[in-house]
Amino acid sequence: DTGVSQNPRHKITKRGQNVTFRCDPISEHNRLYWYRQTLGQGPEFLTYFQNEAQLEKSRLLSDRFSAERPKGSFSTLEIQRTEQGDSAMYLCASSPGMYNSPLHFGNGTRLTVT
Amino acid sequence: AQTVTQSQPEMSVQEAETVTLSCTYDTSESDYYLFWYKQPPSRQMILVIRQEAYKQQNATENRFSVNFQKAAKSFSLKISDSQLGDAAMYFCAYFGNEKLTFGTGTRLTIIP
Numbered sequence: 248d249t250g251v252s253q254n255p256r257h258k259i260t261k262r263g264q265n266v267t268f269r270c271d272p273i274s275e276h277n278r279l280y281w282y283r284q285t286l287g288q289g290p291e292f293l294t295y296f297q298n299e300a301q302l303e304k305s306r307l308l309s310d311r312f313s314a315e316r317p318k319g320s321f322s323t324l325e326i327q328r329t330e331q332g333d334s335a336m337y338l339c340a341s342s343p344g345m346y347n348s349p350l351h352f353g354n355g356t357r358l359t360v361t
Numbered sequence: 362a363q364t365v366t367q368s369q370p371e372m373s374v375q376e377a378e379t380v381t382l383s384c385t386y387d388t389s390e391s392d393y394y395l396f397w398y399k400q401p402p403s404r405q406m407i408l409v410i411r412q413e414a415y416k417q418q419n420a421t422e423n424r425f426s427v428n429f430q431k432a433a434k435s436f437s438l439k440i441s442d443s444q445l446g447d448a449a450m451y452f453c454a455y456f457g458n459e460k461l462t463f464g465t466g467t468r469l470t471i472i473p
Contacts, residue, residue: 287465289365289464289465289466290406290461291463292461295459295460303459338406340461352398352407354405355405
């Protein structure tokens with residue numbers, strides 16, 4: 248169990264550029280979640296996958312955001328045409344999917360849009 | 362929709378003393394789970410303790426324990442014998458509808 252891995256740790260981009268983040272969950276965890284955390288706030292739910300199926304998307308996930316988990320293993324979160332308001336920490340978490348299983352979080356990717 | 366409220370943005374405690382962090386939540390469900398997570402400055406979210414709503418017995422994990430009051434929808438965290446390593450943001454979270462909903466957090470400072 249190597250934990251949830253997220254890359255990159257930091258990303259600085261100019262407004263209008265596209266960015267992509269990657270999350271590698273704990274092996275055999277079939278649930279994968281993406282959260283966004285702004286300074287001084289708790290994480291906010293964005294979306295989650297059960298294996299390769301994306302089962303729910305938050306209203307926070309605008310059309311510029313897309314997430315995939317093509318083979319039910321790693322996941323990517325892409326933001327197109329970034330805006331300054333997208334600056335935040337993006338957290339990935341995974342779980343075995345049982346109802347009482349806690350989510351295991353990665354270290355996050357900090358995005359700064361200039 | 363479920364909401365989680367942490368009314369204490371910041372707390373401080375002397376090393377070796379006890380501190381209690383408050384959390385209330387709102388839900389119409391009868392079966393759910395509650396969690397406390399810790400986020401140190403290194404930023405990885407770490408599970409501290411969890412409570413099943415159907416269990417009346419309060420959960421304990423070493424120096425960490427909860428006071429779960431289901432009728433009042435209250436879920437406080439007590440940290441005994443506080444240590445310098447306990448300094449972090451603490452988030453209360455509710456698991457329902459297949460996802461975690463977090464409160465805004467309490468920043469805990471340990472005074473040596």
